[in-house]
Amino acid sequence: MADKSTFTTDRGEGGETHQHVPAKGPHDGEDHLTTNQGIRVSDNQNQLKVGARGPVLLEDFALREKIFHFDHERIPERIVHARGSAAHGYFELYESLSDITKADIFQRAGEKTPLFTRFSTVAGGAGSVDTPRDVRGFAVKFYTKEGNWDLVGNNIPVFFIQDAIKFPDLVHSVKMEADRGYPQAASAHDTFWDFISLMPESTHMIMWAMSDRTIPRSLAMIEGFGVHTFRMINAEGNSTFVKFHWKPKLGVQSTIWDEAVKIAGADPDFHRRDLFERIDRGDFPEWELGLQLFDEAFAEKFEFDVLDPTKIIPEEVLPVRIVGRMVLDRWPDNFFAETEQVAYCPANIVPGLDFTNDPLLQGRLFSYLDTQKSRLGTANFHQIPINAAKCPVMNFQRDGMMQMLQPKGRANYEPNSLNEAGEVTGPRECPATGFSSFDGADSVGEIGANKVRLRSESFADHYSQARLFFRSLHEAEQAHLASALVFELSKVGLVHVRTRMLSNLVNVDAGLAKRVAEGLAMPVPKASLAAAAPRDFDPSPALRIIEGPRQRETLEGRAVGILYADGSDGAEVAAVRKAVEAAKGKPVLISPKVGGAKLNDGTLLAADGQLAGTPSVIVDAIALVLSADGAAALAKDAAAVQFVMDAFGHLKAIGASDGAKALLSKAGVEASDGVTGLGKDFIAAAGRRFFAREPEVRMLA
Numbered sequence: 052m053a054d055k056s057t058f059t060t061d062r063g064e065g066g067e068t069h070q071h072v073p074a075k076g077p078h079d080g081e082d083h084l085t086t087n088q089g090i091r092v093s094d095n096q097n098q099l100k101v102g103a104r105g106p107v108l109l110e111d112f113a114l115r116e117k118i119f120h121f122d123h124e125r126i127p128e129r130i131v132h133a134r135g136s137a138a139h140g141y142f143e144l145y146e147s148l149s150d151i152t153k154a155d156i157f158q159r160a161g162e163k164t165p166l167f168t169r170f171s172t173v174a175g176g177a178g179s180v181d182t183p184r185d186v187r188g189f190a191v192k193f194y195t196k197e198g199n200w201d202l203v204g205n206n207i208p209v210f211f212i213q214d215a216i217k218f219p220d221l222v223h224s225v226k227m228e229a230d231r232g233y234p235q236a237a238s239a240h241d242t243f244w245d246f247i248s249l250m251p252e253s254t255h256m257i258m259w260a261m262s263d264r265t266i267p268r269s270l271a272m273i274e275g276f277g278v279h280t281f282r283m284i285n286a287e288g289n290s291t292f293v294k295f296h297w298k299p300k301l302g303v304q305s306t307i308w309d310e311a312v313k314i315a316g317a318d319p320d321f322h323r324r325d326l327f328e329r330i331d332r333g334d335f336p337e338w339e340l341g342l343q344l345f346d347e348a349f350a351e352k353f354e355f356d357v358l359d360p361t362k363i364i365p366e367e368v369l370p371v372r373i374v375g376r377m378v379l380d381r382w383p384d385n386f387f388a389e390t391e392q393v394a395y396c397p398a399n400i401v402p403g404l405d406f407t408n409d410p411l412l413q414g415r416l417f418s419y420l421d422t423q424k425s426r427l428g429t430a431n432f433h434q435i436p437i438n439a440a441k442c443p444v445m446n447f448q449r450d451g452m453m454q455m456l457q458p459k460g461r462a463n464y465e466p467n468s469l470n471e472a473g474e475v476t477g478p479r480e481c482p483a484t485g486f487s488s489f490d491g492a493d494s495v496g497e498i499g500a501n502k503v504r505l506r507s508e509s510f511a512d513h514y515s516q517a518r519l520f521f522r523s524l525h526e527a528e529q530a531h532l533a534s535a536l537v538f539e540l541s542k543v544g545l546v547h548v549r550t551r552m553l554s555n556l557v558n559v560d561a562g563l564a565k566r567v568a569e570g571l572a573m574p575v576p577k578a579s580l581a582a583a584a585p586r587d588f589d590p591s592p593a594l595r596i597i598e599g600p601r602q603r604e605t606l607e608g609r610a611v612g613i614l615y616a617d618g619s620d621g622a623e624v625a626a627v628r629k630a631v632e633a634a635k636g637k638p639v640l641i642s643p644k645v646g647g648a649k650l651n652d653g654t655l656l657a658a659d660g661q662l663a664g665t666p667s668v669i670v671d672a673i674a675l676v677l678s679a680d681g682a683a684a685l686a687k688d689a690a691a692v693q694f695v696m697d698a699f700g701h702l703k704a705i706g707a708s709d710g711a712k713a714l715l716s717k718a719g720v721e722a723s724d725g726v727t728g729l730g731k732d733f734i735a736a737a738g739r740r741f742f743a744r745e746p747e748v749r750m751l752a
């Protein structure tokens with residue numbers, strides 16, 4: 052077979068000859084293009100035709116195989132959490148927990164366990180934007196020496212519903228509406244609020260969903276929660292209850308709603324890109340693993356049922372014990388092979404951990420295994436490298452579609468006596484080291500003797516913790532939450548749904564209900580019937596972001612946009628850039644043209660982004676390093692004016708050179724906290740948002 056790197060195609064018209072030269076490659080080495088059957092491909096540019104202008108031949112197997120494979124490239128997207136981004140990393144244990152659990156991953160301080168973590172939105176499809184108002188999935192697959200442990204949580208510690216049987220209804224209501232096929236990735240529509248207003252148990256989760264938690268600044272700045280109460284079992288077989296927490300090293304930070312909406316347009320992949328770039332530049336995202344550990348006596352006296360997934364245990368009541376950290380330090384080689392094919396399942400746990408009877412968790416234990424078969428097409432999905440355990444896997448499960456293993460020998464059942472001595476061949480069960488379930492012998496594990504379709508009375512209080520959450524927030528966050536409710540309910544056409552939702556809100560907080568009703572220009576209805584009267588608890592500062600224990604006002608891990616143009620002072624640009632880097636921030640150079648601008652010292656400084664394509668919503672603070680002429684020119688450019696106006700409206704620090712005045716005044720920037728020169732005070736301000744400015748720039752509920 053001729054190995055042609057250059058060939059000629061006779062176009063057949065006027066004797067004209069068309070030369071096609073494929074890009075140079077290692078054609079004489081080992082890297083030959085082949086079909087999936089290993090046949091070398093001679094031409095990957097032209098299909099086999101009867102003459103240059105003739106029909107295609109069916110015998111072109113290279114063409115047919117390639118198109119056939121392409122036609123089947125997509126697999127069903129996840130029914131929820133379809134949009135996600137993931138990375139590899141490790142878990143490092145700080146201290147041995149051998150007194151509490153026998154799980155191998157928690158035995159030896161300093162030991163690292165590889166893991167793969169996927170973050171996701173819930174409602175939107177795989178191609179939807181990264182920044183809708185939505186819960187974020189936080190799923191971690193630990194490849195432990197005793198098999199895979201999946202901690203499949205969210206960035207919110209509670210859930211919408213108490214029984215798994217309601218999950219399909221919840222998801223149907225939030226996804227695009229059945230008849231019209233919209234809206235995509237948005238809860239602000241009739242069916243969602245219709246369902247929610249009829250499900251009082253969702254009220255606590257709704258408070259979180261309407262709070263700033265659902266519009267995070269970065270995936271590296273969200274908390275994670277295992278939600279359910281689990282058990283840890285030690286070598287003696289004793290059980291300790293546990294709730295899992297992930298605490299981000301960079302602190303918890305959110306965007307402003309108007310900002311999140313604009314980011315969706317500016318960069319639909321905002322969170323994915325951000326995660327990729329952090330890892331790419333070596334700023335590895337990091338979280339600490341925290342545990343809330345408690346015993347039966349605590350569970351007995353706690354005001355709520357620890358099996359109820361719509362309830363938290365406030366950190367002030369039961370502190371979070373930090374036991375290790377997770378570092379994400381490697382982006383997947385291939386998005387599809389890893390991020391798309393990874394199959395999490397809450398039922399994947401290891402000896403030393405156990406479930407509780409939380410009815411939502413119990414339902415999840417079925418759902419995930421089932422969905423993987425549907426998505427990945429075969430019961431052998433566990434053999435895909437990203438899902439494969441990194442410890443020996445031995446059993447007699449056999450065959451099935453896409454079987455990748457070739458087990459040897461005659462034994463495919465157990466017990467057997469197939470070897471010459473008449474003994475069992477192959478792996479055996481092990482009562483001592485195998486996974487065993489806690490015997491349930493405590494008041495939390497107790498199982499009623501009758502088959503019933505009942506919700507426990509102890510799950511009946513739907514409002515007290517919703518109230519606790521709302522009242523624990525900073526006043527700016529309360530205003531955001533109230534405004535989010537107004538925004539969402541304003542998109543609800545069915546007036547009776549809005550009214551019913553307001554009735555539920557009266558049970559949460561009369562002031563909140565009044566603010567939302569005023570925002571909708573509707574009367575406040577009577578409180579809806581509550582199964583249990585709401586109670587008052589001491590606020591939990593750990594629940595607030597602003598001025599809470601997880602807020603970090605720092606430039607570390609944050610970005611500063613430096614806007615410059617022709618005539619800008621080169622020394623000033625350099626100084627701001629250096630100061631941002633010294634504060635562990637990321638400078639982003641922005642100028643009207645990506646090739647750069649000519650500074651006053653005559654040098655051409657290339658930009659990271661073109662002004663029109665790099666709005667201020669993608670950075671945390673802005674520095675305007677402009678000459679008077681430069682600012683006057685930019686004052687006539689909508690992108691520049693919007694750049695500054697948005698930074699001000701999104702409560703960011705603005706540092707400006709003396710020359711920048713014309714642009715500041717065109718953008719309506721007034722003297723305000725956080726509007727500074729370019730010196731130290733700017734760097735000090737740049738890691739913060741100025742919430743006190745908000746009433747000047749936005750009407751909130």
Ligand code: HDD
Pocket residue numbers: 129130131132135169170171187188189190203204205209210214215216218277278279360393394395411414415418419420422423
């Ligand atoms: Fe779920 C995916 C988290 C309740 C059924 N869920 C999924 C993912 C996360 C969660 C993070 C994405 C995993 C990934 O990145 O691939 N889900 C939760 C949390 C819940 C919860 C924290 C409540 C505490 N989920 C829940 C219930 C059911 C499901 C009650 C069904 C009874 N979830 C699924 C699923 C998904 C899923 C349909 C879709 C894709 C997948 O599993 O692999 O099985």
